[in-house]
Amino acid sequence: MRRRKSGLYRRLAWIFWLTAIAGTGFVWYLADRSVPDRISIIENQQEEFAFPLLWKTTLSSGSTEVALGNESNIPADEITISSSEPFSIFAGEKGSYQVDLKLLGLIKFKDIQVDVVDTQYAVPCGTPIGIYLKSNGIMVIGTGRVTGEDGVETEPAYGRLKSGDYIEAFNGAPLSTKEELIQKVENWEGGQASLTIRREGETMEVALDPVKGSDGQYKLGAWVRDDTQGIGTITYVDPNGNFGALGHGISDSDTGELVEIENGALYTAKIMGVEKGEAGKPGLLSGVIYYGPQSCMGEISSNTEDGIFGKVNQQFKKELSGEPVEIARRQEVKPGPAVIRTTVSGETKDYSVEIQKVDYSATKKNKTMVLKVTDPELLAFTGGIVQGLSGTPILQDGKLVGAVTHVFVQDPTRGYGILAEDMLKYEE
Template sequence: MTRKERLRRILAGVFCFSLVFTIAFTWGYVKLAVPDRLNLVVSEEEIFHFTLPPGVTLESDSEEVVLGNASNIPAGKVRIQTTEPVSMYGASEGSYHLGMKLFGLIRMKDIQVDVVDGMYAAPCGVPVGIYLKSRGVMVVGTGEIVNDAGNVVEPAFGVLKSGDYIETVNGREMEDKDDLIQAVSASSGSPVSLEVRRDGELLKVELEPVLAEDGTYKLGAWVRDDTQGIGTVTYVDMNGSFGALGHGISDSDTGKLVDIREGGLYDTQIMGIEKGTSGKPGVMSGVIYYGKGTKLGEVTANTEEGIFGTVNRRFLERFQSEAIPVGFRQDVHKGQAFIRSDVSGEVRDYEIEIQKVDHASLQKNKGMVIRVVDEELLKLTGGIVQGMSGSPIIQDGKLIGAVTHVFIQDSTKGYGIFIENMLEH
């Protein structure tokens, strides 16, 4: 092989490597930086703050979604390649698609575009008591038992896992811990057949209860059938549907999202606030009232984006006259905004600063970084405390999101979720 041929091969190899690297990098950028779903208000041109890397074009699959300047570009005829923010116009309501292509040939991503009429919701900012009942009996973990002979055994180890849900025992449905205790006791030590839900799949396992030294039969599993706490309602729409928290409720021991059967919202009274400090988030403490007439609504879903359900008339009538426009992610920008909260005993708006906006965040409840600048709120809470999750974020007169997490090392700062991610539920 001549020196010239060797150089030609080296250059060809470098070119191929560069091409593969460019395609892989571009593919990864598009996947991470561009949302899978966008919302447009019908008949309004809106700006989306993501840029297209070199060689990538954005094309509309429908004449109803127009890219670029709506006044002079024919619908459905435009192909956009730009390093600037992208403008879009929705001509009529419906669900459409955009395609992203590399070099105009390779389809890299499909984007769903929902063109909707202007949406309204009432920002709430009020704390409520939350009670959730799990769907099945949740296994927190396994444990040792001292049996009637004085030996230490652990019958459930390796059979049940943290985060499992026991749905049935010998065919009988388990609604709570009492049902499980009774079913195990009724076995008198005979093997029992359990139907267990693990990561969404149903499994059948068999366990032999152990007669413990206290004279009762046990499986050697720590279980839980409910959870409760205090959080903030973000919004309620005119149909009585609500969203709260901006993040899901996870089990305190397993860290896994609680799979719920049902739940409720209840009146609560905040008794005190422990300020947040560096390395230790603050917390609101209070009392949840479960008495007659204290229920505010039903919880039907516990998701990564919050808890959702419907409120009763008493709650709805309090807020239905306070509805404001909903702002989508393209409306959110750095700068002044407000959070609405009842931490002082009355619902008030407190000034914050939006410091970062991640329009394509992979973590749906961490789309923006906020910082509390309101002196009164800082004096009262030190910033963001546990229990404030769900406090609505308002900017330019629109409901744009909710507070979700506090920075452990700086209680004045935290994350927020885009309201459109909550409204998808």
Template sequence: MQNNAASLPHAPSSVFPAHEAGKKRKPCLRKILAFWILVAVLGGAGGWIYQTWQKIPSSIRIRAGEEQELFLDVPVSGTIYGEKTAQKDVIPVNLNRPLTVQASQIQDYTMDVKLFGIVPFKQVDVHVVEGQRLIPAGVPVGIYIKTEGILVIAESDFEGLDHSRKEPARYLLRAGDYILKVDGVELEGKKQFTEQVVASEGKELCLTICRDGQTFDVTVTPQQNTEGVYKLGIWIRDNAQGVGTMTYLDEKNGFGALGHGINDTDTADLMEVQSGSLYKTKIVNIRKGISGTPGELTGVIDYKKENRIGAISINSVEGIFGTLSQEEADEIQGEALPVGLKQEVKKGEAQILSCLEEDGAPQLYTIEIKALHLDHDNINRGIEIQVTDERLLEKTGGIVQGMSGSPILQNGKIIGAVTHVFVNDPTRGYGIFIENMLSH
């Protein structure tokens, strides 16, 4: 008997001879290799261009009447001109080498720069400003702010009298909304708002809300829960409080603190402030930071009128700002220091001023500036720092919550403030340039 398998015809191994198939594969491999080389080159070039872009600030401030050196070490050149500058007064610049600049009067200029002097690359605003001196504070403060209206932090359902789920505010209100008025009446607090909802007895309410900067009215009908109480099914907040550090005091008793804004803990949005106050506080405990768990300064705040030391008028991404009482301003010790501009900040040793003891005076602690991000997307993370002072490392493990706002000093100038800590390395963190705080 014949083997069936043996009777099957042999399939050809290739339509073309082996040497011809090899010839066809080689050009294909070359194309693939060339493609990936091109991707690598373009990726590297793109990364280099992005880094160069980041090294050039979007705005530069220089002090009037002083010679100052700019050295960004980037391969760009261009021109500086003012709004009313004549063609003959256009100034050529080369940012690839040290550039000495001086302006005699307060004025704004524009600097157009080109990559390699050829490709239009970036436009930089140049501001000539008066020299300013600030007293570094470094003192802990209690913070209380009242929101502009009632902040909606969440929308939810609840069980009604008929045991069905009720959602009166669904599709009408959302987290981040500010309720400003009810039936045309301005709100003073969440207690008043809750009372108005309960008193509605199920009648429609006209709510004036602010959402993403736009103000408009919505109509909502409260419904009863299982206890017969009228509700809207929203979670609300009308204030925030905490402990931070005052950064500076100016000649008019104006203060800046934190170096970052106060955001709602639930929505993560910057809180709209109607009013706010600073209070005296005492640091009573320090929880050291470890990798993965930030540390914290615990302070005691007594919200009595006699403990109020200042008024908060602004809550912005650059920090909180307001006016300190004269009595408290007189207690801030220290010499007023010149403001260090971005281009004057250098990598290397610096100090932070912070108070970690109950009733103690602020102390200087050594840090190292590891990197500078002159045009970083996040304006309060321009200075990358690492704590090197053994005393501070022993007390706190590095940077802890509550130290935000601690002024950063270098070469006899105030240059910034501590703002953030690295969660996985509490010895490292970020700071904001002081000129960013002053431009709030």
């Protein structure tokens, strides 16, 4: 009987401690997500903050340019606060600094990057744009079999090339287009060939034997692509003509990899129709892109996880309407009412949305916000967020706070957004 009771007590003790550890870990996780990894403060200004922590916390500044203050309002390099007690940060000269957080003054919790900046402005756009990207090298999207002139099937590129590789040269001769590669291979006279490829940022040489096909031409047995195009939305244009669009990067449709680009261009686009979104089936904007010198609207210089960036030209500036607005700093973006600006209906209009969540510590910056479309007119027209609206600017309290990036497949009225500050960092 005693043994049974002893065993029961041990099991209960284990359950208690496991529950306590899990509970502590969950609370720690929630606290970590609610405290931003990075904040921005205007140069020579003071701003007030409050972090929803359950424990007494010590904050310390590692620079004289960032001074801390609490109820005493006396600037210091270290202060102690309890729970959600407000405190202030004064920022001096522009730059990036660090504030350290310690729980109970002992346990290292988090480092916060403090960016001291100027007030930034940009014109929110929301206009559809045609996007053309030229890849930096010829992208391999897969390998396949080749039927030789003897009728035997082989796969010469298997195990040598893989999806996401970029072919830069054939037998030492630089390549810039897939047509150049095809010509080099078709004119091959047999034997082993050498390809210069870039794989995950590393350049290497790969040897393989092109196969003479049943049509008499040599083939590598690889599917390749050297460009990509589509329709997206311009988020903003700043006073210097720099633009940001999409709020997420452009990935290859076959490999899923972010396209490494050599250059790119913006072109005039026109929306021709809308396929409404519904649960389990994202909607889609369909349209046409007008290519040609007169339709070029700017140059794309980078394709990143947080959007595409570059400069618009004079033609785009002539058609640009609207006044510059202030860019909201990350800590200013709050759950609550907001609007998105889009020309999906043929005219530029603001539609009501609700920012439901702001995760300052999100792993993917293009999924920092969760928003829900609440405007009856937009819901009736598109069903919510559809493919092609990526990059649509989000405004709150008259400031540009971010851009729409993704739709929830099972609920097209909801989607993700990126903070404007995280897009503007590429303009630095």
